[in-house]
Amino acid sequence: MESRNRCSVIIIGAGISGIAAARVLAKNGVEDILILEASESIGGRMKKGSFGGVAVELGAGWIAGVGGEKPNPVWNLAVESGLRTCYSDYSNARFNIYDRSGNIYPSGVASDAYKKGVDSAIRNLREDEPHNATTPETPIEKAIDFILHDFEMAEVEPISTYIDFGESEFLVADERGYEYLLYKVTEDFLLMSDGKILDDRLKLNTVVRGINQSTDGVTVTTEGGCVYEADYVILSVSIGVLQSQLISFNPHLPVHNNFVL
Template sequence: MLEMKPSKGVVLLLLAVVAQYASMATAAGPKVIIVGAGMSGISAGKRLSEAGITDLVILEATERIGGRIHKTKFAGLNVEMGANWVEGVNGDEMNPIWTMANGTGGLNLRTFRSDFDHLAKNTYKQDGGLYEEEFVEKIIERMEEVEEDGSKLAGTLHHSGQQDMSVMAMQRLNDHVPSGPSTPVDMVVDYFQHDFEFAEPPRVTSLQNTQPLPTFDNFGDDVYFVADQRGYESVVYHVAGQYLRTDRKSGTIIDPRLKLNTVVREITYFPSGVAVRTEDSKVYRADYVVVSTSLGVLQTDLIRFKPKLPSWKIVSIYQFDMAVYTKIFIKFPKRFWPEGPGTEFFLHASERRGYYPVWQQFEKQYPGSNVLLVTVTDDESRRIEQQPDSETMAEAVEVLKKMFPGENVPDATEILVPRWWSNRFFKGTFSNWPIGVNRYEYDLIRAPVGRVYFTGEHTSEKYNGYVHGAYLAGIDSADILIDCAKKKVCKYNVKGKHD
């Protein structure tokens, strides 16, 4: 149980803060302020509304809702800059996002099952041409054997996380490329298996918390690519529309409780309430605040907390990784890549790990668009974000020209490079499980501090990094607040690391 005994200095500081904001605390104001209108913030608002807490204000830094679920116009299409798949479908349990996107009574979004079964015959040498299918298939099969052994090993480790190890350490234990993948094919298969999912390499990813993954264990192994011109964000609008007033014709949210382009810079909390100050020096007052910003934002000084958050909270925030996953869309004047069944995804086996590695063509999703998608992550993402798009386009086209030496590969005409890491309102794309953490650290990162509550995909113990994780985390965090506000059960229990 988290019970912090304040020092004399903290008590004096709190008294000063209470005096400074006395008028704010007694003034009429919304019951709850939600900071951030991404999936978790919108989901939390819906849950609070269902519990009768409708005196809300949602402060969103950008000009839209949806957060890291965001469509944008590119080459005459609406494409997804962030989340693009419903991950975990056709299993024993129903993924709540799939229910909304394509379930009975849902939005019936245009979705396509992603088929990753043909990578062995679609792996290209960096100097041109395809590797032998049988050669790549053996590497993939060995990788899958090692993954199965890793899942078995993970199940034997103590739940405290003390015996946890990196995925790479597990690979070495299984005599799987003991020095780490070193050949181009080993590296790109390893990258596809791990970085393409977690946006960080196996050497920093937890074995215990990623093998097996609850998302696929519970919801099913299938993933569906959202290619609907309404955008994946229509799922967030679907949730928001259940409690925020919306214009029926346009679908625009017209509820005055949603404040867009409102950047929160300071949250002051005291025993009787909270005061939230924005960049334009406005102050919003409430009984509680729910912070749904990304983990990356929490790890910066965009929002200052007064008093400073306790050390246990700060440490929990910094223990988790904010990864970067970059989907680069490139438009060409003509197609030069293979099409037809079994060609949707293809790999570039470079001597430089993670260099324009995973490609996707859109024969089914965007017919006739002549658009390719290449995914990069981590250090490559940060590097690419800091260079001009023209340079990135030149690099990508050069890779393709070498991969397809027999084709007349034209220069690209357009490119879209999302910059999630550079954006001060996101600072990355999703959280990744570090080594050695367990439920204890997740309870700490989700735990309220006084009247300040926290939510976001990074607070989802089972499904961090996923859209369904953000949605379910919003519900979980709202329930914690409801227990306090409505039932007066305000102590948040955190089991010990070894309990």
């Protein structure tokens, strides 16, 4: 059966953006909020996993942009919450690449594939015809293509994080994970006990499928058929989720060349 609930602001997504938005609202006296999160926990792309008995970061691992003129808010939160970090200067960093059986690729094979990937990227930049570039084929070429293009070069210089907040980077080296920072932030405004969130203003496992705006406010519909009403909605899902069209909007979001603006 359909249930209806009304509040001032609905926040969709409990990653760092959604949680930070909720915290700002709470600090400014807006406590009549509802956070709807699709997964079973807060954190979004800040998420830890376990590998060989130790905690590893599956998403964000570094705090980038420290030591500049402006204070980096993420760094401030890390310091406030006592998150353990270490300075990261990359001078002795190396990537190990493993095959599906868990065997490490010999460094010669990896460096040849890396050189091929770099040469292809440089050719791609110099030539107007991108189809002249080599397409990665083998598993190791694909892994290196990912590191080189999706990981290292996805953001175009100049990168505002480094300009605004400084050029230093710190690696999160804390068994509690980067996500610990989020739980510390959440303590400020949601009811918690023993590290668990007990506040019913956070609804986990709740996938939003529809957002309708009207003169009366906003109506949000979930996969389970619940309908929530609010004066305002803050949507913090990724561009990828928007492009997947999982969520229907009324009125539609503006779209240009298949990209949601």
